[in-house]
Amino acid sequence: MTRIPHDGAAARLTEIIRGESNGMAHYYVAVDGADEKRILALAEEIARDLSGFLIPTDGFLLPARNLTPERAATPGGAFDYERFTREVARPFLSKKLPTYGVYREEVRGTVERVTVPERGVYLVAGRYALHPEIPDFYDLRIVLHGDAEDGDPVRAYLSSYMIEEFSDVVVTDGAAGEEEDERFDGFSLPLSFDGNA
Numbered sequence: 001m002t003r004i005p006h007d008g009a010a011a012r013l014t015e016i017i018r019g020e021s022n023g024m025a026h027y028y029v030a031v032d033g034a035d036e037k038r039i040l041a042l043a044e045e046i047a048r049d050l051s052g053f054l055i056p057t058d059g060f061l062l063p064a065r066n067l068t069p070e071r072a073a074t075p076g077g078a079f080d081y082e083r084f085t086r087e088v089a090r091p092f093l094s095k096k097l098p099t100y101g102v103y104r105e106e107v108r109g110t111v112e113r114v115t116v117p118e119r120g121v122y123l124v125a126g127r128y129a130l131h132p133e134i135p136d137f138y139d140l141r142i143v144l145h146g147d148a149e150d151g152d153p154v155r156a157y158l159s160s161y162m163i164e165e166f167s168d169v170v171v172t173d174g175a176a177g178e179e180e181d182e183r184f185d186g187f188s189l190p191l192s193f194d195g196n197a
Contacts, residue, residue: 052119062078
């Protein structure tokens with residue numbers, strides 16, 4: 001796992017993704033963490049710099065009428081990971097371009113259908129992009145470490161859990177940690193994220 005400071009993170013991650021995705025037809029990135037606004041701001045900047053396509057997870061909320069008390073009590077229970085898997089993850093895993101619905105609770109329905117265009121880099125960004133029920137199709141997993149913007153201690157805990165269990169890169173509020181990985185220094189290729197040549 002590599003830790004990088006939040007200041008300048010978008011530029012550094014853009015360089016990392018550009019180097020790692022070189023020669024690949026498609027490259028998939030997850031950006032998750034506790035603070036939704038910071039997640040989306042970072043992912044939007046990276047997507048813009050790489051001409052990538054951004055898929056925000058906030059369009060995949062489970063309709064309130066389908067949210068059982070048991071599911072509501074589960075961290076990430078309001079995220080419709082079944083639909084995300086069906087509409088986004090499985091098509092990407094099958095090397096197909098997804099079409100997905102954007103759900104909004106305020107209208108209690110799908111407000112638009114999005115057909116994902118052909119791009120080299122795809123970013124899935126927002127809370128629960130790294131939900132453990134989603135099949136892992138990502139080439140790079142980024143977690144923004146820090147407190148949730150709403151002070152939610154569950155989100156802060158989940159952010160820490162995701163850092164330990166799922167992330168390749170952690171963006172922190174402090175300086176880069178001692179766990180820096182030489183793969184990210186000078187962006188030496190052809191190493192992949194599992195360390196294999």
